Amino acid sequence: MPTIEELQQISTQVRRDIIRMVNGAASGHPGGSLGVADFLTVLYFEIMRPDAAAFDMDGKQEDLFFLSNGHLAPAWYSVMARYGFFPVHELGTLRKLGSRLQGHPSPMDKLPGIRIASGSLGQGLSVSIGAAIAKKMNGDPHLIYTLCGDGELQEGQNWEALMFAPARKVDNLVAVVDYNGKQIDGPVDKVMPLGNLRAKFEAFGWEVTDMDGNNTREVLSVLNTVKTRTGKGKPNMIIMHTHMGCGVDFMMDNHEWHGVPPNNEQAAKALSQLQETLGDY
Amino acid sequence: MKEYTNSGSKDTRSGFGEAMHELGKTNPAVVVLCADLTPSMKLEAFAKDFPERFIQTGIAEANMICIAAGLTIGGKIPFTGTFANFSTGRVYDQIRQSVAYSDKNVKICASHAGITLGEDGATHQNMEDLGMMKMLPNMTVINPCDFNQTKAATLAIAQHKGPVYLRFGRPKVPNFTAPGQKFEIGKALVLNEGKDVSIFATGHLVWKALEACRLLEEQGISSEVIDIHTIKPLDEEAVLASVHKTGCVVTAEEHEMNGGLGDSIAQLLARKCPVPVEMVAVNDSFGESGTPEELLRKFGLDTPDVLKAVKAVLVRKRS
Numbered sequence A: 001m002p003t004i005e006e007l008q009q010i011s012t013q014v015r016r017d018i019i020r021m022v023n024g025a026a027s028g029h030p031g032g033s034l035g036v037a038d039f040l041t042v043l044y045f046e047i048m049r050p051d052a053a054a055f056d057m058d059g060k061q062e063d064l065f066f067l068s069n070g071h072l073a074p075a076w077y078s079v080m081a082r083y084g085f086f087p088v089h090e091l092g093t094l095r096k097l098g099s100r101l102q103g104h105p106s107p108m109d110k111l112p113g114i115r116i117a118s119g120s121l122g123q124g125l126s127v128s129i130g131a132a133i134a135k136k137m138n139g140d141p142h143l144i145y146t147l148c149g150d151g152e153l154q155e156g157q158n159w160e161a162l163m164f165a166p167a168r169k170v171d172n173l174v175a176v177v178d179y180n181g182k183q184i185d186g187p188v189d190k191v192m193p194l195g196n197l198r199a200k201f202e203a204f205g206w207e208v209t210d211m212d213g214n215n216t217r218e219v220l221s222v223l224n225t226v227k228t229r230t231g232k233g234k235p236n237m238i239i240m241h242t243h244m245g246c247g248v249d250f251m252m253d254n255h256e257w258h259g260v261p262p263n264n265e266q267a268a269k270a271l272s273q274l275q276e277t278l279g280d281y
Numbered sequence B: 001m002k003e004y005t006n007s008g009s010k011d012t013r014s015g016f017g018e019a020m021h022e023l024g025k026t027n028p029a030v031v032v033l034c035a036d037l038t039p040s041m042k043l044e045a046f047a048k049d050f051p052e053r054f055i056q057t058g059i060a061e062a063n064m065i066c067i068a069a070g071l072t073i074g075g076k077i078p079f080t081g082t083f084a085n086f087s088t089g090r091v092y093d094q095i096r097q098s099v100a101y102s103d104k105n106v107k108i109c110a111s112h113a114g115i116t117l118g119e120d121g122a123t124h125q126n127m128e129d130l131g132m133m134k135m136l137p138n139m140t141v142i143n144p145c146d147f148n149q150t151k152a153a154t155l156a157i158a159q160h161k162g163p164v165y166l167r168f169g170r171p172k173v174p175n176f177t178a179p180g181q182k183f184e185i186g187k188a189l190v191l192n193e194g195k196d197v198s199i200f201a202t203g204h205l206v207w208k209a210l211e212a213c214r215l216l217e218e219q220g221i222s223s224e225v226i227d228i229h230t231i232k233p234l235d236e237e238a239v240l241a242s243v244h245k246t247g248c249v250v251t252a253e254e255h256e257m258n259g260g261l262g263d264s265i266a267q268l269l270a271r272k273c274p275v276p277v278e279m280v281a282v283n284d285s286f287g288e289s290g291t292p293e294e295l296l297r298k299f300g301l302d303t304p305d306v307l308k309a310v311k312a313v314l315v316r317k318r319s
Helices: A004-025 A030-035 A038-047 A069-085 A088-094 A124-137 A157-167 A198-203 A216-228 A264-272 B012-026 B042-048 B063-072 B089-101 B130-134 B147-159 B204-217 B236-246 B263-274 B292-298 B305-319
Strands: A066-069 A145-148 A174-181 A207-212 A238-239 B028-036 B054-058 B077-083 B109-110 B140-142 B164-167 B189-192 B196-203 B222-225 B231-232 B249-256 B278-282
Touching: A004 A030, A004 A069, A004 A088, A004 A216, A004 B278, A030 A038, A030 A069, A038 A066, A038 A069, A038 A145, A038 A216, A066 A069, A066 A124, A124 A145, A124 A174, A124 B063, A124 B089, A174 A216, A174 B189, A174 B236, A198 A207, A198 A238, A207 A216, A207 B054, A216 A238, A238 B028, A238 B189, B012 B028, B012 B042, B012 B109, B012 B147, B028 B042, B028 B063, B028 B278, B042 B054, B042 B130, B063 B077, B063 B089, B063 B147, B089 B130, B109 B147, B130 B140, B130 B231, B130 B249, B130 B263, B140 B147, B147 B164, B189 B204, B196 B204, B196 B236, B196 B263, B196 B305, B204 B222, B204 B249, B204 B305, B222 B236, B231 B263, B249 B263, B249 B305, B263 B278
Parallel strands: A066 A145, A145 A174, A174 A238, A207 A238, B028 B054, B028 B077, B077 B109, B109 B164, B140 B164, B196 B222, B196 B249, B249 B278
Antiparallel strands: B140 B231, B189 B222
């Protein structure tokens, strides 16, 4: 099992990967990707620990993860490659013609680790509910994890899913909202305020936990705690507080880095703030 | 012509409901999702006998489609049930991304399709669904013609791996194909062999095409009637074989001309065998309230309309 320091080294390398990938592709979404690097690292390397070599579509007898806000693909691809789902050097193909690393995740090109497409927002929570119900029907005790964006909650379908999961006691589901407060057009509170999210989720019948998503130690401890709250009749929701652009000072908390790649100069500046820990691809 | 007898009119949706109950008994992977239309979809028997595999989603079709996509991850074969209108346009993006692009084994089962939904009117009379669904890569699109064929098609799609759109309807219509038939996805059925004109029909209009065939025979015109129950993949070989023989085509469907069966056939013929084509379909118009038979007449989808189209295409063929 990796130590906290080792997990932090992985997420630092993941951040380097993200910067290099979107710079190399000259397009992509660095801001949100940097924000969820710590969470995805802990989830894969410590909480789920999937058998990458044995990847198959059905994913029976293991925990599964679904990324609803597919534009965070750079972070997910990097974590999966670093974990061992596919060769690290493939990260350099992001968004390029013929690559398995599509701009938004897709199972079409059979990239190990991906089970469904995402990108058009608002669908992942429902998909995760379906996968969670399948696990229950199969008598499989493993969990479903899913991540969606805070701005993404403006999509109405999420609220259909939020109503459904508690009503049908989908208690093997852990949903995480990346609450960085930023979306393309500006602060979420200006574009379309979400109001009191905790109160809303609780009113719908979810077990709600807050978490600092950029603190590896806290992510690890909260995810382990939430695990103990599964199987008790309620679905679990984590409001994960993160910083868009976390790890790069000039990107941090700035919504303008949602979907803009750094140019070469900016990338060099960003990389100077992120130590190469595992070796660049 | 070959004789077809109506063994007693029945609604195609009941064929679907019967097949689902059978699948409940025979295939433990089959799961049904329904968005608050259980009686209309004829899913009561499944819901009663297999409650652990029946998921009521409430009036939330987007959620339903994506839950179905998720269920396939874990090996389930989900069938979603709601009206054609709420099975397509309302959830197009969900189907596009989570089902078609992701190539998930979801069966989207749509009742109350077309103008024969009747009295509820244009809000519910979806006549664009075949077009929307056939445009999606990976999607198989099926539109059976009667109770027996709908039942057989429902059983067949459970065996087929991949996304399917299955379309059927509300009214009682003649039941004339064989009970217990084997349904082959993508295989057109020649119901009557003829030499003067090919009539390609789908869904409720297949019976109208057979009625027209009978009347044409009395007038000395030999028509070949082909049931195209699978809109996609289209049985190109069967279409071309018939057209090479007859040299002209009438298509008949309860759908918009844009995007329907006629559109698929014309596209094929333009590339492979250009011949005169007339289309019996709705011409860029929404429906309205009325009885199914009144509406078929008013919107030009009745037996006399097929006859008229055959006459017109024969004139074009001769010139």
